[in-house]
Amino acid sequence: MRLIFKFLLLLITVSSITGCERPPIETVQTGFRGTGMEQIYNPRTLIKQASLNQAPVALDAASEEGPKAKQVYQNVQVLGDLSVSQFTRHMLSITQWVAPEAGCAYCHNLENLADDSKYTKVVARRMIQMTQRVNQDWKSHVAETGVTCYTCHRGNNIPANVWFEPKDRKYANSVMGNPADQNIATQTVGLTSLPIDPYTPFLKDDASIRLNGNQAMAGVGANANRVSLKQADYTYSLMVHMSESLGVNCTYCHNTRNFQSWEESRPQRVTAWHGIRMARDLNNDYIIPLTEKFPASRLGPKGDVAKVNCTTCHQGAYKPLYGAPMAKDHPELQALVKP
Numbered sequence: 001m002r003l004i005f006k007f008l009l010l011l012i013t014v015s016s017i018t019g020c021e022r023p024p025i026e027t028v029q030t031g032f033r034g035t036g037m038e039q040i041y042n043p044r045t046l047i048k049q050a051s052l053n054q055a056p057v058a059l060d061a062a063s064e065e066g067p068k069a070k071q072v073y074q075n076v077q078v079l080g081d082l083s084v085s086q087f088t089r090h091m092l093s094i095t096q097w098v099a100p101e102a103g104c105a106y107c108h109n110l111e112n113l114a115d116d117s118k119y120t121k122v123v124a125r126r127m128i129q130m131t132q133r134v135n136q137d138w139k140s141h142v143a144e145t146g147v148t149c150y151t152c153h154r155g156n157n158i159p160a161n162v163w164f165e166p167k168d169r170k171y172a173n174s175v176m177g178n179p180a181d182q183n184i185a186t187q188t189v190g191l192t193s194l195p196i197d198p199y200t201p202f203l204k205d206d207a208s209i210r211l212n213g214n215q216a217m218a219g220v221g222a223n224a225n226r227v228s229l230k231q232a233d234y235t236y237s238l239m240v241h242m243s244e245s246l247g248v249n250c251t252y253c254h255n256t257r258n259f260q261s262w263e264e265s266r267p268q269r270v271t272a273w274h275g276i277r278m279a280r281d282l283n284n285d286y287i288i289p290l291t292e293k294f295p296a297s298r299l300g301p302k303g304d305v306a307k308v309n310c311t312t313c314h315q316g317a318y319k320p321l322y323g324a325p326m327a328k329d330h331p332e333l334q335a336l337v338k339p
């Protein structure tokens with residue numbers, strides 16, 4: 001009896017340490033036979049994921065007849081060329097996407113809808129332009145699928161996945177030195193000991209991601225060969241983030257016999273390359289300049305605003321909402337209107 005108990009205990013320990021998942025596990029081949037380019041899925045996780053990634057039904061299209069919003073309202077700076085009924089449909093849609101509980105009052109002073117006193121309205125106006133920018137100028141990433149506010153917000157005031165710069169963890173005057181944000185094991189880096197902030201260098205700044213330098217010696221400036229173990233750690237952090245946010249393995253993009261070769265990579269890697277540049281653009285040109293509009297309670301430990309990474313849109317799916325083309329029902333979000 002004691003022996004059986006010990007054996008069971010051993011079994012439980014071994015299976016929890018090795019992190020085994022209960023079968024069945026499904027494998028989908030994504031590259032040439034023999035290259036190991038396969039995706040491994042657990043159907044139970046997929047079912048759960050699918051239910052979290054349903055696009056809401058669009059409101060009926062509105063007529064473009066009748067007076068324009070800019071003729072009727074007092075303070076319409078971006079969507080003025082919509083008809084009043086298209087404009088109203090847009091307001092109803094963004095309420096459903098961003099503030100279903102608080103309703104119009106989340107952004108508006110209900111006594112005077114033209115008033116800009118709520119920061120949420122000022123932010124929302126810029127967010128409209130940001131969404132238009134993605135759909136118009138980042139087709140290299142979002143194709144015709146496009147995005148709406150819902151892609152990121154999913155009915156939440158603040159998107160569920162955003163990032164801040166982590167607080168400094170330098171141990172000043174200590175033999176421990178600078179831990180470079182390592183050994184903290186967050187979800188971002190798949191619970192590994194890799195640096196927890198790949199976002200600041202790669203999705204805000206444009207530090208080089210490639211590890212293979214084209215120069216033997218260190219060099220200076222843009223051509224500097226930054227290759228070092230530490231640099232590699234940051235690149236791997238970003239790669240783990242990208243894999244986790246899409247719910248895929250490294251082989252979704254790479255042939256692991258040669259990570260750097262574009263010829264041997266899947267086309268999805270090119271899409272991802274554009275995605276990295278798009279995230280930088282959204283953070284630097286749209287979100288960071290809004291920092292001073294936000295109340296302190298919305299800012300991170302270093303006073304920075306919540307920013308976008310791959311998970312903000314993808315949320316565990318290889319395409320956000322599994323590719324549901326919800327943007328096509330919202331022509332007002334297709335082309336950038338400059339105020």
Ligand code: HEC
Nearest residue numbers: 073074075076077078079091095104107113114121124125
């Ligand atoms: C997420 C923020 C947000 C929500 C929620 C929202 N609005 Fe708006 N609303 C805006 C923004 C931003 C503008 C200005 C658009 C522009 O400049 O093109 C605006 C402008 C308006 C205007 C024009 C007012 C004027 O005279 O300038 C009306 C009317 C309006 N909204 C009605 C509504 C109604 C009704 C609801 C609820 C069903 C609603 N809004 C919900 C952000 C919001």
Ligand code: HEC
Nearest residue numbers: 094120123124127128131148149152157158298306307308
């Ligand atoms: C690419 C992702 C993305 C898209 C698309 C997007 N947003 Fe946002 N939104 C963000 C991020 C990131 C923040 C900052 C979170 C915070 O408030 O701290 C934010 C904040 C906001 C806020 C302020 C919320 C608060 O309570 O502080 C409003 C309002 C808002 N967005 C409205 C919109 C509207 C309306 C649209 C569509 C026209 C939209 N957003 C599209 C990412 C997005």
Ligand code: HEC
Nearest residue numbers: 209210211212239240243249250252253259260269272273
């Ligand atoms: C969604 C696609 C995608 C996934 C998944 C992905 N990568 Fe990458 N990887 C890229 C892209 C794009 C680049 C090049 C980025 C650039 O140059 O801006 C890259 C670059 C790299 C490099 C640098 C290659 C060089 O030229 O020096 C390494 C190493 C790497 N990835 C490893 C990994 C590992 C390990 C994983 C899994 C944990 C992974 N990648 C998952 C898209 C991906």
Ligand code: HEC
Nearest residue numbers: 141142143145146242268271272275276309310313318319
């Ligand atoms: C603004 C929202 C948004 C952000 C942020 C975003 N993506 Fe995407 N991504 C999309 C949309 C929408 C598609 C679907 C495009 C299509 O239908 O071909 C997509 C498609 C992709 C695909 C192609 C998948 C396939 O199988 O064809 C890859 C790979 C990808 N994204 C990687 C990334 C990576 C890596 C990041 C972060 C650096 C990122 N994305 C950030 C919206 C986003």
